[in-house]
Amino acid sequence: MAPPLSVGVLTRGVVSSEWAFGFRALELPPGTEVIPKSGKPFDDMRNEVVVEALRNGSEHLLFLDDDVIPPPSGVKRLLEHGLPAVSGLYYRRKNPILPVAYYDTKPKPSFIGSFQPNALITVDLVGAGCLLLQRRIFEIIPKPWFEWTASRENLPEEERTSEDINFGRKLRKFGIGVKLDTSVRCRHVGLGSSDGEGHFAPVEIG
Numbered sequence: 001m002a003p004p005l006s007v008g009v010l011t012r013g014v015v016s017s018e019w020a021f022g023f024r025a026l027e028l029p030p031g032t033e034v035i036p037k038s039g040k041p042f043d044d045m046r047n048e049v050v051v052e053a054l055r056n057g058s059e060h061l062l063f064l065d066d067d068v069i070p071p072p073s074g075v076k077r078l079l080e081h082g083l084p085a086v087s088g089l090y091y092r093r094k095n096p097i098l099p100v101a102y103y104d105t106k107p108k109p110s111f112i113g114s115f116q117p118n119a120l121i122t123v124d125l126v127g128a129g130c131l132l133l134q135r136r137i138f139e140i141i142p143k144p145w146f147e148w149t150a151s152r153e154n155l156p157e158e159e160r161t162s163e164d165i166n167f168g169r170k171l172r173k174f175g176i177g178v179k180l181d182t183s184v185r186c187r188h189v190g191l192g193s194s195d196g197e198g199h200f201a202p203v204e205i206g
Helices: 017-024 042-056 074-080 136-140 163-173
Strands: 005-011 033-038 060-065 085-089 101-103 120-123 130-134 178-185
Touching: 005 042, 033 042, 042 060, 042 136, 042 163, 060 074, 074 085, 074 130, 074 178, 101 120, 130 136, 163 178
Parallel strands: 005 033, 005 060, 085 178
Antiparallel strands: 060 130, 085 130, 120 178
């Protein structure tokens, strides 16, 4: 039987205890398959996760980075929407402390400003740190799904960007909208952390 959900966990090789406990607390559907990846560029790891999720027959794929911690019911809430692409809300860990969600303005995407809390809102682009996607997306969009182009000097400046921004633009090209659930407030942890309300606390050393 195919798993109802695959969770692609991208790590740098070691996860924090804070993230591990947060992951353990998640309410995931029975039979969920976890696909861990580490040690490669993020676009390569994301593409490998997609291939494995397609192979195992999952109807949904959640990308969850090793520094993003959704609330326990967060994944369940994202699944309940039945949308092709929907993200939880998490904030940057450096200035400006704003949601990792954007409008695709030129020459560079702009961060969303004020937004309605506890709502499902439309955005152009999101980070892939807590991003739920339906299987059919990857049967519509051709490979490679994710591409890191930030260091490609042969491209125009507006096309040099991260793999998640590029993926979001591919979704838009194929008419697939992206939603942001502002009720799924995730923590963004690491060398300093942003909570689900956008409050940043730096790590104190010494």
